Amino acid sequence: MTAIPQNRASTNSLGELLPPLTRNEAAVESARCLMCYDAPCTHACPTHIDIPKFIKKIGTHNLRGSARTILESNLLGATCARVCPVQELCEGACVLGVEHKPIAIGRLQRHAMDYAYANGVSLFQPAKDTDKKIAVIGAGPAGLSCAGELAKRGHSVTLFEKRDLAGGLSTYGIIGLREPVEVALAEVAMLSKLGLCIETGKELGTNLKLADLQANFNAVFLSVGLGITTTLGIPGEEYILDGLEYIEQSKLDAHNLVIGRKVVVIGAGNTAIDCATIAKRLGATQVTMVYRRSEKEMTAYAHEYEFIKREGVRFSFLTQPVRVLAENGSVQALACVRMSLGSPDASGRPSPQPVAGSEFLLEVDQIVKATGQEKPSLASLLNLKTDKGYIQVGANFETSLPGVYAGGDCIRARGAASTVMAVQDGKLAARSIHERLVAHG
Amino acid sequence: MADLSINFAGIRSPNPFWLASAPPTNSGLQVHRAFEAGWGGAVWKTIGAPVLNVSNRYGAWHYGSQRMLAINNVELISDRPLEVNLREIREVKRAWTDRAVVVSAMVESKPETWHDIIRRIQDTGADGIELNYGCPHGMSERGMGSAVGQVPEYCEQITRWVMDVAKIPVIVKLTPNISDIVMPARAAVAAGANAISLINTLNSIIGVDLNTLEITPNIGGKGGHGGYAGPAVKPIALNMLAALGRDPVVSGSKLPISGMGGISTWQDGAEFLLLGASSLQVCTAVMHYGFRIVEDLCDGLSNWMDEKGFAKISDVIGQSLHHVSDFNNFDLSFRAVARIDQKKCIRCNLCYVACNDTAHQCIDLIAKDGTVVQPYSYDIRASGKDDAISTRPSVHVREEDCVGCRLCYNVCPVEDCIQMLEEPSGRPPVTWKQISDSQREVTEDWEKMKQYREKMGIHIH
Numbered sequence: 001m002t003a004i005p006q007n008r009a010s011t012n013s014l015g016e017l018l019p020p021l022t023r024n025e026a027a028v029e030s031a032r033c034l035m036c037y038d039a040p041c042t043h044a045c046p047t048h049i050d051i052p053k054f055i056k057k058i059g060t061h062n063l064r065g066s067a068r069t070i071l072e073s074n075l076l077g078a079t080c081a082r083v084c085p086v087q088e089l090c091e092g093a094c095v096l097g098v099e100h101k102p103i104a105i106g107r108l109q110r111h112a113m114d115y116a117y118a119n120g121v122s123l124f125q126p127a128k129d130t131d132k133k134i135a136v137i138g139a140g141p142a143g144l145s146c147a148g149e150l151a152k153r154g155h156s157v158t159l160f161e162k163r164d165l166a167g168g169l170s171t172y173g174i175i176g177l178r179e180p181v182e183v184a185l186a187e188v189a190m191l192s193k194l195g196l197c198i199e200t201g202k203e204l205g206t207n208l209k210l211a212d213l214q215a216n217f218n219a220v221f222l223s224v225g226l227g228i229t230t231t232l233g234i235p236g237e238e239y240i241l242d243g244l245e246y247i248e249q250s251k252l253d254a255h256n257l258v259i260g261r262k263v264v265v266i267g268a269g270n271t272a273i274d275c276a277t278i279a280k281r282l283g284a285t286q287v288t289m290v291y292r293r294s295e296k297e298m299t300a301y302a303h304e305y306e307f308i309k310r311e312g313v314r315f316s317f318l319t320q321p322v323r324v325l326a327e328n329g330s331v332q333a334l335a336c337v338r339m340s341l342g343s344p345d346a347s348g349r350p351s352p353q354p355v356a357g358s359e360f361l362l363e364v365d366q367i368v369k370a371t372g373q374e375k376p377s378l379a380s381l382l383n384l385k386t387d388k389g390y391i392q393v394g395a396n397f398e399t400s401l402p403g404v405y406a407g408g409d410c411i412r413a414r415g416a417a418s419t420v421m422a423v424q425d426g427k428l429a430a431r432s433i434h435e436r437l438v439a440h441g
Numbered sequence: 442m443a444d445l446s447i448n449f450a451g452i453r454s455p456n457p458f459w460l461a462s463a464p465p466t467n468s469g470l471q472v473h474r475a476f477e478a479g480w481g482g483a484v485w486k487t488i489g490a491p492v493l494n495v496s497n498r499y500g501a502w503h504y505g506s507q508r509m510l511a512i513n514n515v516e517l518i519s520d521r522p523l524e525v526n527l528r529e530i531r532e533v534k535r536a537w538t539d540r541a542v543v544v545s546a547m548v549e550s551k552p553e554t555w556h557d558i559i560r561r562i563q564d565t566g567a568d569g570i571e572l573n574y575g576c577p578h579g580m581s582e583r584g585m586g587s588a589v590g591q592v593p594e595y596c597e598q599i600t601r602w603v604m605d606v607a608k609i610p611v612i613v614k615l616t617p618n619i620s621d622i623v624m625p626a627r628a629a630v631a632a633g634a635n636a637i638s639l640i641n642t643l644n645s646i647i648g649v650d651l652n653t654l655e656i657t658p659n660i661g662g663k664g665g666h667g668g669y670a671g672p673a674v675k676p677i678a679l680n681m682l683a684a685l686g687r688d689p690v691v692s693g694s695k696l697p698i699s700g701m702g703g704i705s706t707w708q709d710g711a712e713f714l715l716l717g718a719s720s721l722q723v724c725t726a727v728m729h730y731g732f733r734i735v736e737d738l739c740d741g742l743s744n745w746m747d748e749k750g751f752a753k754i755s756d757v758i759g760q761s762l763h764h765v766s767d768f769n770n771f772d773l774s775f776r777a778v779a780r781i782d783q784k785k786c787i788r789c790n791l792c793y794v795a796c797n798d799t800a801h802q803c804i805d806l807i808a809k810d811g812t813v814v815q816p817y818s819y820d821i822r823a824s825g826k827d828d829a830i831s832t833r834p835s836v837h838v839r840e841e842d843c844v845g846c847r848l849c850y851n852v853c854p855v856e857d858c859i860q861m862l863e864e865p866s867g868r869p870p871v872t873w874k875q876i877s878d879s880q881r882e883v884t885e886d887w888e889k890m891k892q893y894r895e896k897m898g899i900h901i902h
Binding site for chain 2: 027028034037043090098
């Protein structure tokens with residue numbers, strides 16, 4: 001594995017937003033938890049971490065037990081503690097939210113995880129070797145979760161990752177403000193101790209063939225994520241920066257990241273918000289988010305929207321970019337048209353229609369697009385059945401190819417893609433794979 | 442506005458709240474400041490025999506985020522020279538004629554020693570004397586404090602010596618470290634004491650340090666039992682106070698009782714008054730928050746008295762005593778059932794698990810469609826706040842099976858969410874005493890008991 005790059009943003013203005021809870025803060029917060037039975041927070045958590053249990057263990061200073069409780073349900077507990085949209089999940093379901101402040105579950109989870117990582121606590125030992133080999137393609141959250149769960153059960157797992165570093169979006173795609181690279185890589189290191197073999201620079205369809213994998217492994221798990229950022233198909237698109245690359249550079253090579261003075265971010269999802277945050281925090285004087293629908297339809301979480309408004313980012317809703325104006329290779333302006341909302345489209349949201357004669361220019365010198373990622377291209381490459389372009393899986397996460405399983409963003413045809421959903425996919429797929437391999441001898 | 446002033450065995454004070462004999466009344470400087478804050482009286486920290494103290498003398502029990510739910514201490518009586526204490530007592534009393542200045546005393550168990558200390562206290566102009574028969578550590582090992590309080594005969598003997606020379610009211614302070622609090626109280630009555638106070642601290646070990654395996658607090662590698670006080674002991678104190686109020690000898694003597702043991706708020710104080718205390722002493726709450734708390738003690742008590750129509754403290758004293766009784770006299774036909782207010786319920790399910798695991802299994806989880814469901818019955822793939830909230834079952838009491846144990850009511854974190862509804866049982870009132878007097882066999886033979894239940898229609902599932 002490649003060493004962690006030294007030139008990365010962890011101490012600049014993109015360093016972790018929330019400070020860790022002090023021991024006393026954690027104790028007070030833990031005491032506030034009512035310890036609900038069959039708790040709604042646990043129900044709301046896609047990985048169903050026994051939240052009251054780990055919180056009360058913090059209260060009794062059993063941090064080792066607390067960390068174990070978390071990791072038993074979710075091997076990427078340190079990442080999820082930071083990146084989960086807790087307002088929509090555990091904290092959103094907290095019974096204290098009705099009249100009080102919900103328990104800060106995410107931050108308490110981070111407290112327990114930080115303890116485990118800071119103290120090098122080794123919580124799991126792999127079971128007796130089963131002599132079964134599984135290939136996991138893609139070392140993002142779904143892949144790591146699946147690989148870790150399988151390794152715990154005594155299987156021999158090889159993780160193939162096309163990038164230099166494992167961790168997937170945790171390493172490359174989540175703004176450092178929420179998750180520093182170190183956290184993602186520490187998680188990879190912890191899982192490696194379970195005996196995972198991680199091979200980086202290996203990409204299915206390039207230097208890795210599915211047939212070989214099927215021949216050499218007892219099962220394959222695809223956790224390949226999504227493709228590149230969607231194409232806008234407008235003149236001058238070559239001047240537009242890719243949002244995911246923008247985030248990646250801010251995490252791994254921040255010193256060489258050029259930030260415009262006036263920046264436009266196209267899109268209004270969570271990635272777009274991350275891009276706008278980076279631009280704003282690293283020196284842009286004006287950041288505008290451009291979105292073709294209205295505030296109501298934007299896909300970013302409500303708390304993210306609130307956050308970015310506080311950062312001082314502007315919004316231009318019902319605005320569609322049509323053309324980039326550049327001079328001598330540098331961006332001058334973004335031509336846009338106004339939109340109006342029509343009847344619902346395939347996504348169920350009102351379809352935006354251009355307003356005739358409404359074209360106007362936004363004066364900018366940097367444009368970043370974060371308009372969603374392409375569907376996984378591997379699906380067609382491997383001849384897998386798909387569902388709305390995503391890899392289709394059954395209830396046991398098996399694809400249309402027997403013995404080939406999939407999980408994570410690449411199967412997320414329904415619902416919001418998130419790290420924690422990917423972790424749960426990996427965990428459940430690992431169970432299915434284990435059952436299959438054990439049952440079939 | 443209610444009149445908070447009291448006359449306790451002849452000792453007057455503008456309000457019933459006195460500082461108990463303890464570290465807060467260790468010096469004239471402190472008592473001056475306390476009186477400035479509004480305290481009605483102060484019982485000076487016990488003076489008497491020479492002593493030396495140790496460090497790490499206070500331990501504390503914290504629970505959840507509540508600091509100092511109880512304190513324990515191995516501090517001895519005043520370690521300041523007797524002459525200094527007596528001089529300061531005189532100065533304080535001279536400056537604060539309207540406040541109660543009571544002096545706690547403890548000396549060796551000899552008549553002449555007691556005579557001497559009582560005379561010297563009286564010379565200061567103090568309003569009263571409290572005899573410390575309660576200190577459970579250190580002094581007891583020297584034959585004083587609780588070593589006296591635990592033996593009613595010693596109590597009586599020493600109190601008699603004191604009464605021989607006492608010209609001001611004498612209060613006998615009782616130790617709770619005894620099986621029947623009534624016995625030493627009767628001894629005080631027999632010896633002619635003017636008043637009783639209770640409770641002193643309880644024997645306790647606060648804990649063990651899990652790193653060093655030493656006792657907490659650690660005093661040079663050792664630790665041991667110390668006096669336990671604070672909010673945690675209040676129910677014990679209330680019970681002992683009520684026991685005195687219900688004893689014909691003690692209550693018949695009409696001796697006033699100064700109540701203490703965990704009083705932290707005006708509500709606590711009001712409860713002590715209602716169970717028969719006529720002055721109130723406070724220590725741990727002051728050691729936690731300072732003298733300033735007396736303001737709300739008085740303000741809250743006064744407002745409550747106004748609301749309830751009590752004009753003066755004596756109207757409050759003992760008003761709840763007649764409600765205190767023994768199990769033998771409780772109405773076995775009295776029936777209460779729990780009812781959950783669905784509008785207030787936050788669905789924490791604490792009542793459900795308490796009832797289901799440890800009580801009588803009569804709370805059900807009911808799904809939206811009206812069916813009874815088991816906990817954790819959601820799909821493993823379900824997630825998100827909307828799913829968690831919208832599919833969460835509600836908790837309902839099967840009232841026909843509810844024995845009215847009140848556990849759910851006690852665990853519920855929401856105010857007024859669970860009510861204990863009093864419902865007619867349809868049976869005539871009857872006490873265990875009545876049954877055992879009229880149908881003794883029912884109380885001695887399970888077969889007869891079964892028949893009795895059948896006859897009365899008592900079904901316990």
